[in-house]
Each structure stands twice: as structure tokens, then as C-alpha cells.
Amino acid sequence: MVNVRERRRTPTGAEREARKVFRQAEAKEALTDYAKAQKAFHENRERLKAERLAREAEAAGRTKTD
Known part of the structure; x- marks a missing residue:
């Protein structure tokens, strides 16, 4: 045995x-x-946030004109 x-x-x-x-x-x-x-995650998060804000602004605009 070694x-x-x-x-x-x-x-x-x-x-x-x-x-x-x-x-x-x-x-x-x-x-x-x-x-x-991390960079990809933050870029994707910012893109999704911008899309959500655009949808919310569009929905708010439709509600005011109705």
C-alpha cells in the first residue's frame, strides 16, 4: 500500500x-x-417597463375620451 x-x-x-x-x-x-x-436583464426590464407604461398611458387616454 502506497x-x-x-x-x-x-x-x-x-x-x-x-x-x-x-x-x-x-x-x-x-x-x-x-x-x-446583468446587462441583458436590466435592458429587458427597462424594455418591459416602457411597454407597460405605454399600455397604461394608452388605456388612460381611452378612458378619458370615452
Whole structure:
């Protein structure tokens, strides 16, 4: 049976640096995806709000002229 400590080895400096760079890139990509989703959500919400306000104004206009 192989001891767990014998199987594990300490990563080299280059491996640690590469892992750090990859982690930073993944974090940046995740934040970019989040920002895109938030922007799309807010744009859609504003569009729907404008449509609702237009419908309400039209309905109010019809009520006053009736």
C-alpha cells in the first residue's frame, strides 16, 4: 500500500504560477459572463417597463375620451 504523502508532490513554482494565471482568467471570464447577464436583464426590464407604461398611458387616454 502506497502512503498518501508519497503520491503527492509539491507543485513547482512554474506550476503554481500557471495555476494562479488560469484561476485569474477563469474568475475574469465568470465576472464577464455575470456582467453580460446583468446587462441583458436590466435592458429587458427597462424594455418591459416602457411597454407597460405605454399600455397604461394608452388605456388612460381611452378612458378619458370615452
